[in-house]
Structures are given as structure tokens and as C-alpha cells.
Amino acid sequence: MKHNSYNTIFTFQKSFLTMKNLHEKLKKADYKKVKFKVTKTQHLLIKAAINGVKGNFILDTGASNSCVGFEGIDHFALKAENSKTKASGAGATGMFTQMASNNKLKLDKWKTSKLDLVIFDLSHVNEALSQYKVKPVHGIIGADVLLKGKGIIDYFNHCLYLK
Numbered sequence: 001m002k003h004n005s006y007n008t009i010f011t012f013q014k015s016f017l018t019m020k021n022l023h024e025k026l027k028k029a030d031y032k033k034v035k036f037k038v039t040k041t042q043h044l045l046i047k048a049a050i051n052g053v054k055g056n057f058i059l060d061t062g063a064s065n066s067c068v069g070f071e072g073i074d075h076f077a078l079k080a081e082n083s084k085t086k087a088s089g090a091g092a093t094g095m096f097t098q099m100a101s102n103n104k105l106k107l108d109k110w111k112t113s114k115l116d117l118v119i120f121d122l123s124h125v126n127e128a129l130s131q132y133k134v135k136p137v138h139g140i141i142g143a144d145v146l147l148k149g150k151g152i153i154d155y156f157n158h159c160l161y162l163k
Contacts, residue, residue: 005087007135008097021156023159026152026161028162029127029161030057031107031150031163032107032109032110032151032162032163033108033160034108034110034158034159034160034161034162035158035159036059036094036158036159038092038131038158039132040070040132040133040134041132041134043058043059043060044058044153044158045059045137046058046059046107046160048077048105048141049106050072050076050105050106050115051078051104052104052106052119053075053076055068055072055137056136056138056162057137057138058104058125058139059139059140059141059153060141060142060158061138061142061143061146061153062111062142063140063143064142064143064144065116065118066115066117066141066142066144066145067119067120067124067139068119068122068140068142069120069122069126069138069144070098070119070120071123072117072119072138072139076138077090078100078103078119079100079101080098080099081098081099081100082099083097083098083118090117092125094100095113095120096120097118097119097120098118098119099116099117099118100117101116102115102116103116107160107162110149112145115144117139120149122140124136125137125140145162149162149163150163
């Protein structure tokens, strides 16, 4: 097929129509829609409940594990245990961690009851956010949740879909 502007426009319109119907297709496939906001710092901010307690989180595809700060132990009623693992990320390395196993996570209508959380000092993350006048977060929703829920991120419409 010879490439011309008509074919390009048709291809674009076909792709756009497919994206336009994304929500309906995923809903039929039993995916749950979770909205997020994009902060001034280009982070994806998502609301979640851990063990029935609401909090604000960064959705981070580059974080291998979901985590909360040490203040989250009391806030989310976590059963923290010491860990030999050291955390690194967001400019910090070798940080002391704790673990909390089998927690309940709810993101809008999607939920799981077997979430393991890494607990570590998130102050460096929240300090960086505060420099841009962005509210602090309780933690990070990482790739573990995205993989468990077969996550699909619709950046254009600011939605995460989980199954």
C-alpha cells in the first residue's frame, strides 16, 4: 500500500477510535478504573486505602515494591517486622527497611488482601515534593501492584486499569 496523507489520517483516526473505546473494552474484560492526578512534578498521584485507612500515594512503575513511610506503621495499622533488605531509590541508597505482610489494599473498586509493603524513610521524597508545593504522600504504589492487577495505564485520560 502506497503511503500518503489519507492513509496517515485514517490510521490515526482508527487508533484514536480504539483508544476512545478503551474504557468500554477494559470494563467488559472486568478491569476496574482508578483515576489519578498528575502533579506539578509530573508524578502520578493516586488515592488508596490500606487496611481501610485512606492515603495519598505516588504511582511509580519504576518502584519494584509498594511502600510506605515509617509514620505509616501507626497510620495504616501495619504489623511491621525487621528486614535485612536495604532500600534504594529516588536519590537515596542503603536505607533501613521494615516489612509488613498481608495487608489489604483498595484502589477505588479494585482490591487485594495480600499486599506486602516495604516500610522506609520517605522524608527525602516528601521534601522534594514540598519544594514544588506538592502535598506529601504516604507512600508509593509500585510495580508489584501493577503486575498483580495486570495494570494498564491510560496517561491521556489519567486512569489506571486493574483486573
